[in-house]
Amino acid sequence: MSLESGSLQNLREMAGAELSVKSRLGYVALLLLSAAMSTVVLSLWLTEPTLAVRTQWAFGALTVIGLSWVALSVWVLGSRRTLFARDRVIAGSMAVGFTALFVVGAAVAAVLSGSRAAFGALATGIVMLGIAIGALLSARRRYAELAARRAALEESLRNMSAAELSARRTKLQDGLRGIPRDSP
Amino acid sequence: MSTSQPQADPRTDQLLAIRCQLGERGAFDALIARWHAPLWRYLRRMTDTEDATADLMQDTWLRVLRGIHSLRDPERLRPWLFGIARRVAMDRLRSAYSRRTDDEAVLEEISAPDSDAALEADLASLEGHMETLPVRERETLALFYLRELTIDEMAALLGVPPGTVKSRLFRARELLRQKFQQAGATI
Numbered sequence: 517m518s519l520e521s522g523s524l525q526n527l528r529e530m531a532g533a534e535l536s537v538k539s540r541l542g543y544v545a546l547l548l549l550s551a552a553m554s555t556v557v558l559s560l561w562l563t564e565p566t567l568a569v570r571t572q573w574a575f576g577a578l579t580v581i582g583l584s585w586v587a588l589s590v591w592v593l594g595s596r597r598t599l600f601a602r603d604r605v606i607a608g609s610m611a612v613g614f615t616a617l618f619v620v621g622a623a624v625a626a627v628l629s630g631s632r633a634a635f636g637a638l639a640t641g642i643v644m645l646g647i648a649i650g651a652l653l654s655a656r657r658r659y660a661e662l663a664a665r666r667a668a669l670e671e672s673l674r675n676m677s678a679a680e681l682s683a684r685r686t687k688l689q690d691g692l693r694g695i696p697r698d699s700p
Numbered sequence: 701m702s703t704s705q706p707q708a709d710p711r712t713d714q715l716l717a718i719r720c721q722l723g724e725r726g727a728f729d730a731l732i733a734r735w736h737a738p739l740w741r742y743l744r745r746m747t748d749t750e751d752a753t754a755d756l757m758q759d760t761w762l763r764v765l766r767g768i769h770s771l772r773d774p775e776r777l778r779p780w781l782f783g784i785a786r787r788v789a790m791d792r793l794r795s796a797y798s799r800r801t802d803d804e805a806v807l808e809e810i811s812a813p814d815s816d817a818a819l820e821a822d823l824a825s826l827e828g829h830m831e832t833l834p835v836r837e838r839e840t841l842a843l844f845y846l847r848e849l850t851i852d853e854m855a856a857l858l859g860v861p862p863g864t865v866k867s868r869l870f871r872a873r874e875l876l877r878q879k880f881q882q883a884g885a886t887i
Contacts, residue, residue, distance in 0.1 A: 523754040524736050527761050531728050534765045598769050600723030662722050665774075669715040676709065 540597045544607040547589035548614045551644065554582030555618075559636035601659040608652030615645040710775060717774035732761065739785050745842050746789045746835060759788045779853045782843065786857065793835075829879040837872035844869055 533539075561567070561575035593599060599607055619641040626634035716734070719727030736757075743756045763784050771780055830838055843849045843857070851869075855862040 520737070520740050520750070520754075523740065523757050524732070526754070527732055527736065527757065528729065530758065530761065531732060531765060534762070535725060535728055537723075595766065598766050600769050601721055602723035659722065662718055666715060666718045666722065669711055669718065673709065673711055673715065676711075 534597075536597075537603065540593070540599060540603050541606060541610070543589045543592050543597055544599075544610055546585060547593065548611060550582045550585030550589065552614070552618050554579055554586060555640045555644070556637055557582060559633045559640065563632035563636050601655070601662050604655035605652070605659050608648065608655040611648035612645070612652050615641060615648045619645050710778075713777045714775045717768065717771060717777040720768045721771065721774070728765065731764075735781055739781065742782060742842055743785055743789060745830065745838050752792075756785070756788050756792060759792075760785045763788065779849060779857045782849065783857045786839070829876055829883070832879060833872060833875050836868060837875055840865065840868040841872045841876065 557575055557578045561572065561579060567575070619638065622634055622638035622641045625631070626638050713734075716727055716731050720731055739760060740753060740757060743760070744750070744753045747753045747756060760781075764781060767784070771777070830841060833841070840854070843854050844851075849857065851862050851865050854865045858865065
């Protein structure tokens with residue numbers, strides 16, 4: 517096998533790993549979970565008035581850990597496992613579903629406990645839900661736009677192929693007409 | 701010299717780019733199958749060994765896979781691909797410069813003909829002559845004749861005015877002509 521064809525084989529394997537949908541959506545899930553965890557911990561930390569110093573340190577550490585996971589996911593999704601139009605629609609749907617669940621949970625907790633932390637989480641959850649809906653709508657718009665362009669191009673290429681075939685047929689017929697009937 | 705790529709309808713590439721942006725796995729395979737050989741030949745002319753070419757190819761395709769979602773004009777897929785390949789090669793050259801203080805020595809090393817006996821035997825061929833040209837001229841000829849890019853596409857890719865592309869092309873042809881004359885052949 518030449519180095520060129522070996523390189524082609526390597527590239528196909530690399531592309532398989534690079535384009536793994538599971539890996540992309542895994543990072544989307546990580547982003548959502550770490551954002552939710554950070555929101556809950558931060559709400560508790562900021563709203564509970566009588567926390568021991570050690571507990572406050574623990575909440576601080578948990579918030580930093582959560583936000584680090586958020587930052588990592590955003591970086592990976594922005595530069596390493598970039599989302600294509602179809603992935604963005606799936607990721608947007610995941611985000612809307614997850615944040616809606618989070619909002620419902622926070623609302624139930626707020627009603628039942630009446631705690632400031634639950635209301636804080638609810639408010640943040642509503643903001644996150646709004647962002648998720650916006651992202652989903654934008655992803656759907658982008659997908660529809662690209663799908664329409666693909667359909668138009670496919671149609672145009674099909675028409676061209678048909679036109680080419682027709683032109684060839686005409687040329688062949690013209691050529692046949694030029695041949696005398698009694699020729700061998 | 702063989703032409704390196706079929707001149708298909710540009711809409712075919714546009715369609716391929718859009719399918720990639722949509723996230724169709726099969727489109728990426730088709731993209732690699734279609735553009736691997738032309739990019740390989742382009743990068744091969746900018747490197748000394750096939751190992752180095754394979755290395756650059758890997759970097760180039762990584763950037764392509766990670767960046768194609770943000771390609772604004774899918775109809776410009778071809779210059780975009782070669783632009784990435786060129787940047788990857790230039791980045792490699794820059795890091796070679798930073799490793800060694802004697803820039804000119806590195807340039808000569810990169811653009812000098814391979815002294816390998818098999819390549820010496822190929823000096824009569826056009827490709828052999830092209831490899832003896834300086835990197836800039838070699839790249840200009842490769843883009844124009846082998847990749848069949850237009851002057852405007854090359855200007856956009858290289859980041860220089862079309863006039864500069866024309867003058868580089870003129871100089872590259874002259875150099876190539878001299879090489880053939882020195883070898884006792886004509887083009």
